[in-house]
Amino acid sequence: MTPTLEPENENKNQVRNLLRRLKPVRAPWYFEARLRQRIGEKRAGGVARLFSKPVPAYAISISAVVVLGTLAYYTLPMLEDRETGQTTPGDVIQKKTDELQRPRISPSSVPSNIPEEKKKQDRQPQQEGAGRGPSGEQPEAIRESGLKERANQVITPGQTAPLAVPLRKESDLRLGGTIDTVLLDRVDADSLDTLKSKRDSLTIPKPRE
Amino acid sequence: MSVSEKAKPLSELSDEELIAEFQQDNEAAFTELVGRYKDPLTNFTYRFLGDWDECCDAVQDTFVRVYRSRHSYKPIAKFSTWLYTIATNLSKSYLRKRKFRSALGLGTRYEDNAERTIDPIDPEPRPDQLADSAIMDERIQQAINTLGMKYREVIILRDIQDLSYEEIATVTGLNIGTVKSRINRARTQLQEKLKDLLTD
Numbered sequence: 001m002t003p004t005l006e007p008e009n010e011n012k013n014q015v016r017n018l019l020r021r022l023k024p025v026r027a028p029w030y031f032e033a034r035l036r037q038r039i040g041e042k043r044a045g046g047v048a049r050l051f052s053k054p055v056p057a058y059a060i061s062i063s064a065v066v067v068l069g070t071l072a073y074y075t076l077p078m079l080e081d082r083e084t085g086q087t088t089p090g091d092v093i094q095k096k097t098d099e100l101q102r103p104r105i106s107p108s109s110v111p112s113n114i115p116e117e118k119k120k121q122d123r124q125p126q127q128e129g130a131g132r133g134p135s136g137e138q139p140e141a142i143r144e145s146g147l148k149e150r151a152n153q154v155i156t157p158g159q160t161a162p163l164a165v166p167l168r169k170e171s172d173l174r175l176g177g178t179i180d181t182v183l184l185d186r187v188d189a190d191s192l193d194t195l196k197s198k199r200d201s202l203t204i205p206k207p208r209e
Numbered sequence: 210m211s212v213s214e215k216a217k218p219l220s221e222l223s224d225e226e227l228i229a230e231f232q233q234d235n236e237a238a239f240t241e242l243v244g245r246y247k248d249p250l251t252n253f254t255y256r257f258l259g260d261w262d263e264c265c266d267a268v269q270d271t272f273v274r275v276y277r278s279r280h281s282y283k284p285i286a287k288f289s290t291w292l293y294t295i296a297t298n299l300s301k302s303y304l305r306k307r308k309f310r311s312a313l314g315l316g317t318r319y320e321d322n323a324e325r326t327i328d329p330i331d332p333e334p335r336p337d338q339l340a341d342s343a344i345m346d347e348r349i350q351q352a353i354n355t356l357g358m359k360y361r362e363v364i365i366l367r368d369i370q371d372l373s374y375e376e377i378a379t380v381t382g383l384n385i386g387t388v389k390s391r392i393n394r395a396r397t398q399l400q401e402k403l404k405d406l407l408t409d
Binding site for chain 2 (some may be wrong): 011012014015018019020021022023024025026028029031032034035038137149
């Protein structure tokens with residue numbers, strides 16, 4: 001017996017009525033907001049959009065070349081330098097920095113047998129202003145006095161440490177208020193900026209009175 | 210589209226006119242379509258899946274697919290049948306995933322529909338409980354959940370969503386005779402499962 005195509009008996013109509021009486025289920029209140037969010041993600045711009053699609057091979061290649069080139073530019077000279085002993089600009093700067101930091105004297109390393117008057121005398125010109133040495137001399141005088149005199153000078157706290165290198169030009173001395181006693185050797189344009197940035201580290205902190 | 214039609218508010222346009230507007234990147238038309246169909250689709254997918262979370266995901270997926278595939282809609286079919294076709298296919302995918310998870314033992318919280326018959330937990334609730342429509346809805350939903358997928362989709366589309374046989378045939382890809390036959394069988398099965406409710 002084949003089933004009737006459109007069942008019309010009473011029980012089946014009751015089933016149909018029962019189903020039609022089912023309380024309709026409604027979408028949640030956040031439905032549209034969530035949908036907008038999901039569609040927004042699909043349409044996202046910038047990086048999200050870039051990664052939502054397959055990245056072209058040429059873009060990957062170009063990016064890889066740029067990254068690898070940058071890495072090679074900075075790392076290979078260093079490797080060569082270690083092997084051959086050649087000096088790179090970075091090493092020159094590092095060397096100068098090391099030289100500048102070498103004469104730093106901590107307050108605790110100052111000899112305690114220095115007379116108090118001598119200390120005050122040495123400290124006085126430094127407090128009076130920039131552009132003068134520890135004893136109040138002009139930069140020209142410092143250059144004339146030469147390396148030996150400066151090397152023998154006693155450094156007290158609050159003073160700026162001189163460097164045991166000869167000057168090349170007068171302008172090297174005029175770096176600023178606290179670097180006037182620094183004697184510079186072959187300061188070129190590149191390393192000068194580095195020295196300027198390091199000048200604060202040359203000043204020995206004053207001890208608390 | 211004529212000028213006078215363009216001047217009409219979106220709420221007065223037909224579904225087909227709205228999707229045509231949306232195909233011309235008028236997103237307000239899409240919003241209008243969502244407003245029209247979010248509740249019917251939620252009702253359909255909930256009755257089909259029997260799970261609220263999956264239902265919400267399926268309806269969301271349906272509209273996202275409409276959004277992305279709007280240009281694939283051809284005006285030869287009604288928009289509603291196109292939409293129900295997408296929703297039905299996605300719902301079936303959810304059921305298959307559930308079945309797969311159940312087979313793997315990853316998620317056993319669902320009663321798998323398949324071809325198994327699972328009787329409602331309490332076949333004879335008290336009369337005062339029957340009076341409660343919410344409980345009765347739950348009973349009916351449990352009965353629907355026990356139907357096989359092919360019966361479930363046609364009876365929901367016909368008796369809950371009120372689609373015509375022709376529309377159901379378009380949505381399911383079956384011929385009308387098969388649709389009517391399946392509806393008949395589905396009703397017979399439900400009649401058996403819900404006979405205590407039908408005697409009232």
